[in-house]
Amino acid sequence: MDVERVTGELYALRPSEFTAARDAYVAEARRAKDGEGGEGPAGPRGGGGGPDRPRPAGTGAGRGPRDGDRRQDGGRRGRRAAPPRRAEREEAAEAAAEAERTARETGAALRTAEQTLDGVRDAVARAEKEVRRHGRAER
Numbered sequence: 001m002d003v004e005r006v007t008g009e010l011y012a013l014r015p016s017e018f019t020a021a022r023d024a025y026v027a028e029a030r031r032a033k034d035g036e037g038g039e040g041p042a043g044p045r046g047g048g049g050g051p052d053r054p055r056p057a058g059t060g061a062g063r064g065p066r067d068g069d070r071r072q073d074g075g076r077r078g079r080r081a082a083p084p085r086r087a088e089r090e091e092a093a094e095a096a097a098e099a100e101r102t103a104r105e106t107g108a109a110l111r112t113a114e115q116t117l118d119g120v121r122d123a124v125a126r127a128e129k130e131v132r133r134h135g136r137a138e139r
Contacts, residue, residue, distance in 0.1 A: 006025050
């Protein structure tokens with residue numbers, strides 16, 4: 001019996017499932033008289049009891065990385081995460097294209113606003129000049 005594998009499986013379980021599964025592994029190891037030099041899921045000879053039941057905080061911490069391992073690389077530890085799948089690459093490409101379209105549209109709107117503002121400034125300057133000219137003529 002591979003103690004590390006069994007321990008990993010036990011700590012990946014919910015706390016409510018842990019004790020029953022641990023007891024089943026202990027019984028199996030005792031029946032097979034397997035203990036890797038006296039140590040098995042029940043712990044060192046004379047220690048009995050096996051791994052302590054995980055506490056709630058440790059349960060999530062122990063389960064998260066294992067769930068992530070299965071999603072990324074089939075549960076094989078020490079390997080790099082799988083490259084993005086075609087759907088993920090296509091989704092990223094669509095998002096990038098949408099961002100580029102949005103940037104172009106924003107740039108066009110900004111240029112239009114600048115042209116409008118330039119026209120308004122020119123109109124104000126002409127009006128001020130006309131007011132000054134009429135003000136001198138009335139004197």
